[in-house]
Amino acid sequence: MPKFCLIGFLSVLSFCYYLDAQAQPVSSSIFRNTKEDVVSQYASISHLDVEQRKSIYISLTPEMQNDLWLLHTQLWLEDHPDISDEQRDVVFQALGILATGGKKSPQLQGAIGRLQQRARDVFPPELLRSAFLELGATVSREPNRLGGLRVTPLAYDCECSTADDWCAILPTNPLKCFRGRGICAFTQDGCGWWLDKGCNGVCL
Numbered sequence: 001m002p003k004f005c006l007i008g009f010l011s012v013l014s015f016c017y018y019l020d021a022q023a024q025p026v027s028s029s030i031f032r033n034t035k036e037d038v039v040s041q042y043a044s045i046s047h048l049d050v051e052q053r054k055s056i057y058i059s060l061t062p063e064m065q066n067d068l069w070l071l072h073t074q075l076w077l078e079d080h081p082d083i084s085d086e087q088r089d090v091v092f093q094a095l096g097i098l099a100t101g102g103k104k105s106p107q108l109q110g111a112i113g114r115l116q117q118r119a120r121d122v123f124p125p126e127l128l129r130s131a132f133l134e135l136g137a138t139v140s141r142e143p144n145r146l147g148g149l150r151v152t153p154l155a156y157d158c159e160c161s162t163a164d165d166w167c168a169i170l171p172t173n174p175l176k177c178f179r180g181r182g183i184c185a186f187t188q189d190g191c192g193w194w195l196d197k198g199c200n201g202v203c204l
Contacts, residue, residue: 030070030099031067031070031071032063032064032066032067032101033063033064033067037064038064038067038068038070038071039071041060041064041068042068042071042072042136044056045057045068045135045136046136048136050134051156051157051159053135053136054157054187054190054191054195054199055157055190057135057189057190057195058187058188058189058190058195062104063101065195066098066101066103068135069098069103069135069194070095070098070099072135072136073091073094073095073098073131074095076091076130076131077091077095080127080131083127084122086122087122087123087127090115090118090119090122090123091131093115093118094115094119094131094132097111097112097115103194103196104196112193116132116193119131119132125169125170125171126171128166128169129166129169129170132193132194133166133192133193133195135195156184156185157184157185157186157187157190157199158180158183158184158185158186158187158191158199158200158201158202159184159191159199159201159202159203160177160191160192160199160200160201160202160203161177161191161192161197161198161199161200161201162177162178162179162200162201163192163197163198163200164191164192164193164196164197165177165192165201166192166193167203167204170203175204176203176204177201177202177203178201178202178203178204179200179201180200180201180202181200183202184199184201184202186198186199186200187199
């Protein structure tokens with residue numbers, strides 16, 4: 001699909017989400033799985049801590065992962081009625097991409113990259129994390145587990161992606177994601193925007 005057609009399609013889809021959200025924020029028709037299954041899985045994940053959520057998430061099918069982010073983003077929008085028009089537009093663009101079911105599609109990576117940059121520009125760190133980086137109901141983040149260097153090697157999964165580094169927006173203010181070979185266990189995904197990148201580092 002030509003680039004201008006793809007951008008136009010996503011814009012129209014985002015606008016449709018804007019109209020639909022006014023009347024019915026959580027619609028069954030947009031999910032690949034049944035709404036009941038998606039809601040049940042989301043509730044189960046929300047009762048876990050961040051590390052446990054990632055372990056469950058990476059075991060799910062791509063369709064369920066996408067559905068969970070659709071539900072999460074819609075619920076997040078409901079919970080944040082006072083965000084600015086510009087912030088709301090970013091959320092609707094995210095919903096438009098998720099509605100295609102192709103958040104990992106190579107054809108959408110350019111659009112997702114532009115969305116990420118715009119989100120960085122308009123959202124404060126706390127809202128950015130809760131909307132796009134942490135799936136499920138908000139929980140207090142654990143203190144940096146490398147504090148005091150009391151870490152048992154490979155005792156936990158890596159917590160960030162060196163390819164999609166968001167460490168700088170964490171409340172502990174680490175500088176960046178450093179490759180965690182010998183410190184943490186690598187995972188295929190579960191880090192970065194929409195948890196789509198492999199976890200291979202620690203925030204320091």
